[in-house]
Amino acid sequence: MVRRAAASKLGEFAKVLELDSVKSEIVPLFANLASDEQDSVRLLAVEACVSIAQLLSQDDLEALVMPTLRQAAEDKSWRVRYMVADKFSELQKAVGPKITLNDLIPAFQNLLKDCEAEVRAAAAHKVKELCENLPSEGRETIIMNQILPYIKELVSDTNQHVKSALASVIMGLSTILGKENTIEHLLPLFLAQLKDECPEVRLNIISNLDCVNEVIGIRQLSQSLLPAIVELAEDAKWRVRLAIIEYMPLLAGQLGVEFFDEKLNSLCMAWLVDHVYAIREAATSNLMKLVQKFGTEWAQNTIVPKVLVMANDPNYLHRMTTLFCINALSEACGQEITTKQMLPIVLKMAGDQVANVRFNVAKSLQKIGPILDTEALQEEVKPILQKLGQDEDVDVKYFAQEAISVVAQRLRKLDFPVKDSEEPSALGADKNHFRRSRGPGEDSGKGPAYQLHVNTRDTLA
Incomplete structure (x- = not known):
């Protein structure tokens, strides 16, 4: 444990020493720790290697550090090799x-075909970064x-974590290798991964489509994309379905409106009636982004039109989804x-037999109120809210009061006449409180008879 603590701080310590001290004192310590009997010490020495290497010249690196690094890349413990990757x-x-080409590339090849899946996965994650950091002159030749060849083997690896790690970065190679190489060499790999049995692999490919779209255009992939998207959209795991929904606006933008309407529109509508609420919620947000x-x-x-048809669905959860969609789309x-298409449906649903639907109607009217004009608010919305304010269900009453408050404030801002009883402060008050809060004829020009005849409906109005 002491040696581990020392190994973890060795790189930081080297940075504040003179170069001669690094060579004479730190490098021997580093070599010693990198050969320690405990792999938990040796793997921390790899981290120190990064800091020490930055301080030394190329000749010193070759003589003092590289023998130890080569040894770590071939260490008998997979944990040490994992740290190198x-x-x-x-x-x-x-x-x-220079050293990268002579030493690190062969080491990386070995890591990509390591016997341990964790090491292969860690190396696969670094493929794109390694290629980006290669010198521009000769980069394409080195990669090809x-x-x-090692990447091609990993595409059909036996471990799904390795394939998933590769799928998350392989699309980025297209921008480095260019159009011709992408079409000839990478495209077959993308297509194979789109058909992979592991949903995470397919998902990682789809989530990075923008890289390929910049180089070869999405049409090259569209026919293979569709089956993969459909399978993911109907996957048994709801988190997989959720992930593909999040990428749908990106896909729609790249595939175009015609392809989307023909192939993917029905999927987006099917998600609205999914049995998992998180999927229905994400599908609602997805529609707004598509619009x-x-x-x-x-x-x-x-x-x-398709959303509004759901207002007549026998399942009350689907009827509520209609309201959520209207909130998002308005x-x-x-x-x-x-006003013309959505509002009539919301008003009609105020008479729904399920209280949850009715109080969501009140919430929807509150949400879309700022978008509607004053005539619709006064003539259509307010009467329905007044009716809901007398509902037998306490939750419906409560949300109706909330909505009336917002509507009254909006009408007042627009200089539309609003009764004093529609002020937010009066809403929800009982009759006695209402009488106590106003004296006979105070502010209203009306006498005591007016206060005595204030009923619950007036208060909620």
């Missing part, structure tokens, strides 16, 4: 391009001849579509 990009920058991307005209023709669609 995990710190590979930092080591590559510290030792420079010395890295790509922002494709425009209100597309929404009016394609999305809004801002993106604007006043005209909200």
Whole structure:
């Protein structure tokens, strides 16, 4: 434990010493710790290697550090080899391009075909960074001849974590290798990963499509993308379904509105009736992002009619999803579509037999209130809220009061006449409190008879 603590601080300590002291004192200590009998000490020496290598010249590196680093890359303990793979990009920058080509590339090849899956996965994660950090002159040749053959083997690795790690970075190689190499060498690998049995592999490929889109365009992948997307969209694990929903706006933007309407629109609508609430919620948010991307005209023709049909669904959860969608879409669609198409459905649902739906109607009217014009607020919204304010369910009453408060404030801002009883301070008060808060005729010009006849409905109005 003491040696471990020393090994963890060795690199920091070396940075504050003179170069001669580093060579004479620290390097021998580093070599000694890197040969320690405990692998937990040896793996920390790898971390110290990064800091020490940055301080030395190329000749000193070759003579003093590289023998130890080569030894660590082939260590009998997989934990030490894992640490070398995990710190590979930092080591590559510290030792420079010459040593990278002579020593680190062969070491990296061995790590990519290591017998331990954890080591292969750590190395696979570093593929893109390694390639990016290679010198621009000759980079393409090095990748094609010395890295790509090993990557091809990892695509069909037996361990799903290795394949998943590779899938998260392999798309980034397309920007480094260019269009021709991507189409000829990388595209077959992408297509194979899109058909992989592991959903995480397919998901990682789909989540990085923007890299390939910049180089070869998404059409090259579209026919293979579709089956992979459909499988992920219907995966038994809800977290996988959730992840693909989050990438749908990105996919829609890259594939275009025609492809989306033809192939993916039905998937987005199916998510709205998923049995998991988190999926329905994400699907609602997804629709809003799609409307922002494709425009209100597309929404009016394609999305809004399908959402509004759900208002008649026998399942009350699906009817509530309609309200959630209206809440999300109203801002993106604007006043005209909200008033003409969405508002009538919300008002109709105020008579729903399920209390949860009714109080969500009140919440929806509160949400879309700022988007509606004053006439709709006064003539259509307020009467429905007044009716809900007399509902037998206490939660419906409560949310109706909240909504009326917001509507009254909006009407007042627009210089629309509002009764004093519609002030937020009066809402929810009982009759006695209302009488105590106002004297006979105070502010209103009305006498005691007015106060005596204030009923619950007036208070909630």
